[in-house]
Amino acid sequence: MKINCIVVEDEPLALERTVSYIKKVPALHLAATFDNALDAFSFLQSNTPGIIFLDINLGEMSGIQLLESIRIKSNVIITTAYPDFALKGYDLNVTDYLLKPFSFERFLQAVDKVQLSITNTELPSAKNFVFIKTESRLEKIFFADILFIEGMRDYRRIHTLQKKIMTLQTFGELEKEIPPAIICRVHKSYMVAIDKIDAVEKDRIHIQKMVIPVSDTYKQLFFQIIGR
Numbered sequence: 001m002k003i004n005c006i007v008v009e010d011e012p013l014a015l016e017r018t019v020s021y022i023k024k025v026p027a028l029h030l031a032a033t034f035d036n037a038l039d040a041f042s043f044l045q046s047n048t049p050g051i052i053f054l055d056i057n058l059g060e061m062s063g064i065q066l067l068e069s070i071r072i073k074s075n076v077i078i079t080t081a082y083p084d085f086a087l088k089g090y091d092l093n094v095t096d097y098l099l100k101p102f103s104f105e106r107f108l109q110a111v112d113k114v115q116l117s118i119t120n121t122e123l124p125s126a127k128n129f130v131f132i133k134t135e136s137r138l139e140k141i142f143f144a145d146i147l148f149i150e151g152m153r154d155y156r157r158i159h160t161l162q163k164k165i166m167t168l169q170t171f172g173e174l175e176k177e178i179p180p181a182i183i184c185r186v187h188k189s190y191m192v193a194i195d196k197i198d199a200v201e202k203d204r205i206h207i208q209k210m211v212i213p214v215s216d217t218y219k220q221l222f223f224q225i226i227g228r
Helices: 012-024 037-044 063-069 083-091 104-122 171-177 216-225
Strands: 003-008 028-034 051-054 075-080 096-099 129-134 137-142 146-152 155-160 164-167 183-187 190-193 199-201 204-207 210-213
Touching: 003 012, 003 037, 003 104, 012 028, 012 104, 028 037, 037 051, 037 063, 051 063, 063 075, 075 104, 096 104, 129 164, 146 171, 146 210, 171 190, 183 210, 183 216, 190 204, 190 210
Parallel strands: 003 028, 003 051, 051 075, 075 096
Antiparallel strands: 129 137, 146 155, 146 190, 155 164, 183 190, 199 204, 204 210
């Protein structure tokens, strides 16, 4: 089964290169191309391609703004000439970050990451824990022990029933390992454990003595998960 792809790119030569790479890979199918983020936004409201090859500098609406404005379930591979956005991109759960001009070999590495991610998603799993990188070790944390996860600049603080754990792992990395039906992203700075919620008041979540905001970006998915 082929993976449907779209390319969002406003530079004709860069678009031509990415399209030519896609056509060289039998596992990929080019579904559409867009030269601006607004048209891509409209497409993504009713379509979920397997991969989005996304440029950042797109004029009126940037690739980063596109990622922040809509809940995207596709694998996102950022393609840009600017390395400065790498950290921001990974925090938005991108699969890979290709720096222009990238080679066909580097392109294949990014596609391999997507294929591995899709395979892992399709495999049944009873996993109920995650290994967190903290200091010089990997610490096993059971999902059932997590209250919420808080963003603190370069760090994430994981609040559990027993203690607090600091990690450099991004929200994007954590989202790939923890099912959203168990611990859901509700804000650029927060993930919450659904079963630990005491109350939801308008756009605020109460967990013990903590009040956590729900942002517009994540509101729809959150309320779908809790059945509202």
